[in-house]
Amino acid sequence: MKQAIDPAWPRDDFSRVPYAVFTDAEIYRLENQRIFRGPVWNYLCHDIELPKTGDFVTTWVGDTHVIVARNGAGLVHAFENSCAHRGAKLTSAVRGNAAHLTCPYHLWTYTLEGDLQGVTFQRGVGGKGGMPACFEKKDHGLNKLRVAIYGGLVFGTFSDHAPPLEEFLGPHSLSQIDRLLVQRKPKVLGYLRQRIPGNWKLYNENVRDPYHGSLLHQFQVSFGLQQPTMRGGIKLDADLKNTWNHSIITEQDAASQKIVAEAYAGTGKFNPDLKMADPALTRVPLDLGDNYKTTILSMFPTLIVAQVDNTYAIRHLRPKGPDLVELHITYLGFESDTPEQTRDKLLTVNFIGPAGYISLEDGEALRLVQQGIRHRRPGGHEVLEMGGVGPIVDTDYLSQEISIRGFWSFYHQIMGLPAAGRAEATP
Amino acid sequence: MTRDMIDWTMQARVEAFLYEYAASLDEERFDDWITLFDAAGCTYEVLSRENRDLGLPAPIMGCYSYGMVCDRVAMLVKGVLTYRHNHLLRQVGNVRVRGDAGNAGAELSVRAGLVVYQSDEEGVSSLYMVARYEAQLTDIGGSFLIRRMAVAVDSFGIDTMLAVPL
Numbered sequence: 191m192k193q194a195i196d197p198a199w200p201r202d203d204f205s206r207v208p209y210a211v212f213t214d215a216e217i218y219r220l221e222n223q224r225i226f227r228g229p230v231w232n233y234l235c236h237d238i239e240l241p242k243t244g245d246f247v248t249t250w251v252g253d254t255h256v257i258v259a260r261n262g263a264g265l266v267h268a269f270e271n272s273c274a275h276r277g278a279k280l281t282s283a284v285r286g287n288a289a290h291l292t293c294p295y296h297l298w299t300y301t302l303e304g305d306l307q308g309v310t311f312q313r314g315v316g317g318k319g320g321m322p323a324c325f326e327k328k329d330h331g332l333n334k335l336r337v338a339i340y341g342g343l344v345f346g347t348f349s350d351h352a353p354p355l356e357e358f359l360g361p362h363s364l365s366q367i368d369r370l371l372v373q374r375k376p377k378v379l380g381y382l383r384q385r386i387p388g389n390w391k392l393y394n395e396n397v398r399d400p401y402h403g404s405l406l407h408q409f410q411v412s413f414g415l416q417q418p419t420m421r422g423g424i425k426l427d428a429d430l431k432n433t434w435n436h437s438i439i440t441e442q443d444a445a446s447q448k449i450v451a452e453a454y455a456g457t458g459k460f461n462p463d464l465k466m467a468d469p470a471l472t473r474v475p476l477d478l479g480d481n482y483k484t485t486i487l488s489m490f491p492t493l494i495v496a497q498v499d500n501t502y503a504i505r506h507l508r509p510k511g512p513d514l515v516e517l518h519i520t521y522l523g524f525e526s527d528t529p530e531q532t533r534d535k536l537l538t539v540n541f542i543g544p545a546g547y548i549s550l551e552d553g554e555a556l557r558l559v560q561q562g563i564r565h566r567r568p569g570g571h572e573v574l575e576m577g578g579v580g581p582i583v584d585t586d587y588l589s590q591e592i593s594i595r596g597f598w599s600f601y602h603q604i605m606g607l608p609a610a611g612r613a614e615a616t617p
Numbered sequence: 618m619t620r621d622m623i624d625w626t627m628q629a630r631v632e633a634f635l636y637e638y639a640a641s642l643d644e645e646r647f648d649d650w651i652t653l654f655d656a657a658g659c660t661y662e663v664l665s666r667e668n669r670d671l672g673l674p675a676p677i678m679g680c681y682s683y684g685m686v687c688d689r690v691a692m693l694v695k696g697v698l699t700y701r702h703n704h705l706l707r708q709v710g711n712v713r714v715r716g717d718a719g720n721a722g723a724e725l726s727v728r729a730g731l732v733v734y735q736s737d738e739e740g741v742s743s744l745y746m747v748a749r750y751e752a753q754l755t756d757i758g759g760s761f762l763i764r765r766m767a768v769a770v771d772s773f774g775i776d777t778m779l780a781v782p783l
């Protein structure tokens with residue numbers, strides 16, 4: 191077997207990240223064991239996706255395929271999509287409704303709680319064969335997850351050692367979930383899926399990185415949706431692993447365009463004269479009316495709840511090995527939306543997802559990073575110094591990589607990786 | 618529609634139209650692609666099979682006016698979007714046409730299958746997309762104008778991104 195690798199973490203402020211964590215198969219195997227099957231809460235689905243008894247969805251917890259179902263008592267249960275008999279996948283459906291689950295192979299049946307209900311020919315045929323008398327159905331249920339729900343978001347854990355869910359999410363996450371997903375009852379307008387040829391942690395970096403927003407996503411700058419000079423900041427949550435970053439609309443800084451023009455000088459990327467033939471998309475009002483232009487709530491390990499302009503979405507990362515991640519987006523409207531607000535959301539969806547004007551580049555950025563680090567000499571590190579090195583703290587500005595260091599500090603700890611070297615003292 | 622009801626002239630005209638549609642995108646002649654749409658009013662949508670089957674309305678890409686269709690490709694031409702620049706080859710097949718034949722102003726309903734291959738700068742090709750065209754065309758004599766184009770995508774787990782329209 192391959193030796194576990196020990197990538198070096200030279201600085202304990204996590205301003206250096208070994209590239210090996212994005213490419214190494216052994217690291218990926220350990221992540222499944224220590225993170226996805228470890229003491230974390232994994233996002234499974236939203237409560238509104240299971241309105242009735244017997245409704246189920248299938249989802250992914252790392253490499254593990256999971257069924258989430260609502261039982262007759264209205265409770266949500268989650269278990270692995272693999273038969274307790276000889277391992278067959280129970281269902282290939284992404285979602286459905288069933289009174290119980292029947293394995294297609296030998297027709298064993300399971301309750302909506304994941305307990306074994308029926309074993310075909312358990313007593314044999316004509317008095318011959320059958321299961322031994324000592325076979326107890328209660329010992330052969332499906333592998334279950336513990337389930338907890340906050341603000342309609344359904345989470346599961348394989349571990350008995352996960353902290354209480356609300357503690358795991360942190361106070362900023364809770365209050366922003368309340369703001370985005372609880373004060374109005376959400377409804378699903380659609381799903382968007384993107385298979386990005388990059389490591390799942392690169393996406394975690396991407397959503398904790400407002401630095402790239404106005405640089406990679408030219409659409410935002412060209413049409414004034416986001417300015418590098420815009421007010422906003424980041425707040426770290428729950429052991430630094432979760433980040434709430436946000437930007438706020440203010441009176442347009444008169445100097446803003448000048449600052450932008452200077453920052454972009456020579457890049458050939460700044461087009462202040464660009465006009466849209468039909469700018470309706472950029473004129474949809476923010477119906478929450480609280481002046482937040484963006485709210486990106488990044489929750490370890492694989493959940494992002496995001497408000498980008500007037501779009502509301504749950505983004506879920508589904509790793510498919512070290513080099514590929516599915517980004518699964520649940521695009522939301524609200525029960526209280528007027529027909530006009532719903533129409534607006536079918537327009538603003540053009541901002542996000544695989545074809546989104548201000549998101550499609552993220553897939554490309556991840557692909558480029560994964561390619562870049564796959565094909566360079568071994569042993570290198572990322573440099574995360576924007577916004578300063580040393581203590582990992584909240585900021586009231588956006589061009590920073592501090593919150594990415596927060597992610598890594600928790601990752602390093604939960605993975606039980608060798609101690610990081612001392613960061614040099616910085617003034 | 619049974620075989621003997623097919624208007625072969627119309628069939629050939631529609632196929633030629635779809636081939637030009639596909640070629641204009643393959644060859645990045647976006648100004649030509651735009652002229653295939655009805656400037657007086659048109660829609661262009663890329664839809665996921667998953668959402669369709671669930672009756673969910675959100676598109677992957679949705680343009681509800683001629684201006685929005687123009688903007689989609691203007692973003693590519695003006696370099697507003699950073700995307701993987703692959704060579705794309707669209708293969709259109711199984712073209713089926715319904716509607717009144719021949720008279721100007723007639724509305725046609727057209728369906729066709731689409732596969733798109735992508736090839737990178739080092740000459741490596743792969744399948745990018747499996748989809749279906751569902752179009753409403755107006756016969757303007759000689760050619761057609763697109764009133765509505767919906768591209769229903771089976772491969773809705775989109776490989777990396779969708780920047781160039783299908």
Ligand code: FES
Pocket residue numbers: 273274275276277278293294295296297298
């Ligand atoms: S593997 Fe499921 S019943 Fe045999």
Ligand SMILES: [Fe+2]
Pocket residue numbers: 396402403407548549552
């Ligand atoms: Fe981004």
